[in-house]
Amino acid sequence: xxxxxxxxxxxxxxxxxxxxxxxxxxxxxxxxxxxxxxxxxxxxxxxxxxxxxxxxxxxxxxxxxxxxxxxxxxxxxxxxxxxxxxxxxxxxxxxxxxxxxxxxxxxxxxxxxxxxxxxxxxxxxxxxxxxxxxxxxxxxxxxxxxxxxxxxxxxxxxxxxxxxxxxxxxxxxxxxxxxxxxxxxxxxxxxxxxxxxxxxxxxxxxxxxxxxxxxxxxxxxxxxxxxxxxxxxxxxxxxxxxxxxxxxxxxxxxxxxxxxxxxxxxxxxxxxxxxxxxxxxxxxxxxxxxxxxxxxxxxxxxxxxxxxxxxxxxxxxxxxxxxxxxxxxxxxxxxxxxxxxxxxxxxxxxxxxxxxxxxxxxxxxxxxxxxxxxxxxxxxx
Amino acid sequence: xxxxxxxxxxxxxxxxxxxxxxxxxxxxxxxxxxxxxxxxxxxxxxxxxxxxxxxxxxxxxxxxxxxxxxxxxxxxxxxxxx
Amino acid sequence: xxxxxxxxxxxxxxxxxxxxxxxxxxxxxxxxxxxxxxxxxxxxxxxxxxxxxxxxxxxxxxxxxxxxxxxxxxxxxxxxxxxxxxxxxxxxxxxxxxxxxxxxxxxxxxxxxxxxxxxxxxxxxxxxxxxx
Numbered sequence: 001x002x003x004x005x006x007x008x009x010x011x012x013x014x015x016x017x018x019x020x021x022x023x024x025x026x027x028x029x030x031x032x033x034x035x036x037x038x039x040x041x042x043x044x045x046x047x048x049x050x051x052x053x054x055x056x057x058x059x060x061x062x063x064x065x066x067x068x069x070x071x072x073x074x075x076x077x078x079x080x081x082x083x084x085x086x087x088x089x090x091x092x093x094x095x096x097x098x099x100x101x102x103x104x105x106x107x108x109x110x111x112x113x114x115x116x117x118x119x120x121x122x123x124x125x126x127x128x129x130x131x132x133x134x135x136x137x138x139x140x141x142x143x144x145x146x147x148x149x150x151x152x153x154x155x156x157x158x159x160x161x162x163x164x165x166x167x168x169x170x171x172x173x174x175x176x177x178x179x180x181x182x183x184x185x186x187x188x189x190x191x192x193x194x195x196x197x198x199x200x201x202x203x204x205x206x207x208x209x210x211x212x213x214x215x216x217x218x219x220x221x222x223x224x225x226x227x228x229x230x231x232x233x234x235x236x237x238x239x240x241x242x243x244x245x246x247x248x249x250x251x252x253x254x255x256x257x258x259x260x261x262x263x264x265x266x267x268x269x270x271x272x273x274x275x276x277x278x279x280x281x282x283x284x285x286x287x288x289x290x291x292x293x294x295x296x297x298x299x300x301x302x303x304x305x306x307x308x309x310x311x312x313x314x315x316x317x318x319x320x321x322x323x324x325x326x327x328x329x330x331x332x333x334x335x336x337x338x339x340x341x342x343x344x345x346x347x348x349x350x351x352x353x354x355x356x357x358x359x360x361x362x363x364x365x366x367x368x369x370x371x372x373x374x375x376x377x378x379x380x381x
Numbered sequence: 382x383x384x385x386x387x388x389x390x391x392x393x394x395x396x397x398x399x400x401x402x403x404x405x406x407x408x409x410x411x412x413x414x415x416x417x418x419x420x421x422x423x424x425x426x427x428x429x430x431x432x433x434x435x436x437x438x439x440x441x442x443x444x445x446x447x448x449x450x451x452x453x454x455x456x457x458x459x460x461x462x463x
Numbered sequence: 464x465x466x467x468x469x470x471x472x473x474x475x476x477x478x479x480x481x482x483x484x485x486x487x488x489x490x491x492x493x494x495x496x497x498x499x500x501x502x503x504x505x506x507x508x509x510x511x512x513x514x515x516x517x518x519x520x521x522x523x524x525x526x527x528x529x530x531x532x533x534x535x536x537x538x539x540x541x542x543x544x545x546x547x548x549x550x551x552x553x554x555x556x557x558x559x560x561x562x563x564x565x566x567x568x569x570x571x572x573x574x575x576x577x578x579x580x581x582x583x584x585x586x587x588x589x590x591x592x593x594x595x
Contacts, residue, residue, distance in 0.1 A: 045526045046437075094538055096560070101511065101537075105518035112514070113507050117539070117560040118568075133571050136560040138510070138539035146557070153578045154571075174518060177526045178534030183424050183440050235502070235556035237547040240535045241421050249553070260582060280420075367535055368544025370556055398532075421535070428530040437527065 005152045006379060008222045009079025009210035010320050011071035011166075015051040015203055015307050019074060023307075023317075024324045028352045030333045032306050034189050034201055040176065047180045049187045051203040051308025052171050061099045061115065063170035065123045067206035072124050072164055079210040079222060083162060086132040090151040090165040091121035092143025093136075094312035098172030117143075117312075120168055124208075132160050140366035141274075141309070143167045144207065144316025145374045149231030151211050161216060166208035167316035175311060176202050182241070184278055190309065191336035192275025192302030193282050193348050200276045203308025207316035209323075214379070226323045229359075229375040232257030236369030242280055243365055247288030250274075253371035254292045254361060263359055263375065266296040270331050270360040272318050273348070275302030276309055277336065281365060286344040298361075301349040305336025315364035319374060322362045326378050329357055382460060387453040394429040395449075398422050408450045430456070464576060465491050466590045468563075471506075476513045476536040476545075483542070483593070484549040491589060497551040499586040501579045502543055503572050504558045506593035510539035542593065552589075555579050563592045 012019060015033035016026040026033075033051040041048035058066035068091065076083065095101065100115035113119070118136040125134055133154060137146045144167035151165035179185050179202060186199035217224050234256065236249035243249060258265055274285055289297065303318050310317055325331055334348035359377040366372075382390075388408060396403030402416045412418035418426070427446055431438055436459055438446075445455045467490045469483045494500050513536035521529040535541055540558040547556055557575065561568035569592070576588035 043526060095510075095514070098514075101514040102518045105515045105522065112511050116507065116511075118507065118562070133567065134561070135568075135571050135575075138558045138560045139556070140538050140540050150575060153575060157574065157578065159574070173521075173526075174514060174534075174537055177521050177529050178517065178531055178537065180526075181424070181428060181529050181531035182421070182534060183443065233555035235544070235547045235553050237497075237544075237551050237553050239419065239421075239548075240541065240544060242419070252553070256583065366540065367538055368540045368556070369547065370540065370544070421531075425530060425532045428528070428532070432524055432528050432530065 004214035009075035011074030011208045013067040014205040068168035071206040071208035087162040088132040088160040090147040092147035092167035093117040142364040142366045142372035143312035145372035163211040167313040168206035169313035171204040190277035190304045195339040195341040201308040203310040207320040224379045226326045230260045232373040243284040247284040249371040250288035251291040253373040257373045257375040268298045273302045274363045384453045480545045501555040501585040501588040503590045504543040508595045
């Protein structure tokens with residue numbers, strides 16, 4: 001109990017809506033935010049399809065910071081918490097303000113280090129006059145899970161009483177060109193685990209959480225949304241961009257998350273898959289799921305068909321979906337999944353499913369062979 | 382440009398992507414099966430071809446880039462078409 | 464807990480990493496049990512040189528013809544991934560972005576590494592601070 005860590009606030013800026021309620025409502029209707037963007041086409045991009053937040057204005061070079069600040073404000077409001085001065089900030093991002101690096105290459109007189117992941121985290125700390133620890137994690141597409149795991153560890157050590165944790169990733173032209181030229185992008189939507197999947201779709205956004213010790217949350221009468229149990233991490237150490245094809249890294253990450261808090265694989269009700277929609281990544285994740293769950297496969301859903309792949313923010317946005325699912329005891333559908341792939345031999349949800357969710361896992365994998373599995377659940381469990 | 386000249390240029394591009402194989406690879410050798418060119422190296426090789434030959438290669442045509450001979454034949458056919 | 468300081472300078476990450484791995488190997492040796500090692504990279508700069516070089520290639524050739532070679536190196540964690548592959552290290556793999564001269568930031572990394580050592584049974588934790 002003393003070491004139980006809970007989430008009491010969520011803030012979201014996503015391509016399917018600013019605010020958790022709008023994202024959730026659109027997701028339950030299996031909507032996708034995939035759009036054709038004329039500006040990308042006009043600039044000569046081979047792929048002009050993406051999931052961008054079209055109803056959020058910010059100065060281009062501060063887009064990530066503004067998204068993070070908006071999500072932080074939402075999370076604090078929901079949590080109704082009075083932030084102590086020593087609250088910690090734990091933020092993940094892949095590239096930080098990608099625009100600054102692009103401008104530096106174009107000859108602008110700026111220092112990109114003033115716009116990196118640390119600067120994003122520092123912006124939040126300054127906005128709320130916080131003097132607590134700052135951790136900025138650039139662990140690519142696993143960064144959201146890492147940041148929440150780091151916040152959990154800091155709270156459990158007793159370093160802080162409240163953590164602002166999550167991730168932010170503004171739309172990145174570097175990533176748009178990089179993934180397209182790496183032939184990893186789909187133009188007809190991300191289709192997690194689907195037989196016809198042919199790549200990822202780039203997204204953007206931010207998701208921020210308020211974390212605190214369960215006893216503190218109960219004492220101040222806060223509404224507890226979910227409990228965070230553990231984070232399992234591993235590295236494939238196999239290839240710069242491809243996962244190990246037998247899924248060993250993600251297997252270890254999920255098993256570590258389960259074993260460190262002595263939860264059985266059979267007790268997991270739901271896994272939000274990484275499901276990037278690429279052939280090799282989804283195949284490796286499917287093998288990892290089979291390694292861990294064998295014949296007790298939990299329900300699987302994926303969100304990147306709806307909101308795209310927001311890189312560093314992806315696992316934070318999907319954690320927000322997990323938390324909302326736990327609160328409403330509802331597993332959302334998987335936009336993009338329609339045809340079972342015989343090679344994967346696993347199904348994803350195709351409509352909202354009401355069910356008791358005691359434990360859920362949020363999976364994330366990244367370039368560099370990183371794997372991060374966050375185990376969370378309903379606080380009554 | 383004849384196919385022989387194209388192959389010489391391709392060897393030059395390959396020597397940048399994977400220096401250890403450029404001198405030894407035979408024209409008919411498979412990039413992947415005989416020399417272990419992975420997907421990342423292949424897309425880099427194709428990108429260099431696109432930049433050098435000023436040709437846009439769609440994703441669906443990547444499967445035709447399995448050897449120097451096959452790549453040269455593909456590029457030669459595109460040049461004739463132009 | 465082992466700490467190693469290295470520099471990247473103006474080199475591209477893919478050019479600098481082999482030398483950085485060599486330095487680490489000289490200081491730490493080869494790990495006897497790479498599955499039980501946690502890796503912690505600290506840098507305020509890693510990924511920057513490749514990001515700028517990659518975008519310069521995009522400017523020169525256009526987005527449709529840019530070479531993706533440097534793209535994986537634009538990601539800050541590409542260095543930690545390289546070092547993990549070099550030594551076969553499969554434990555937790557962190558990339559912290561923070562000024563290496565900031566003692567509070569380094570202290571946070573040390574605490575996380577210690578937590579992982581205790582909770583996950585890591586036999587060694589390697590903290591590698593990459594200066595510009």
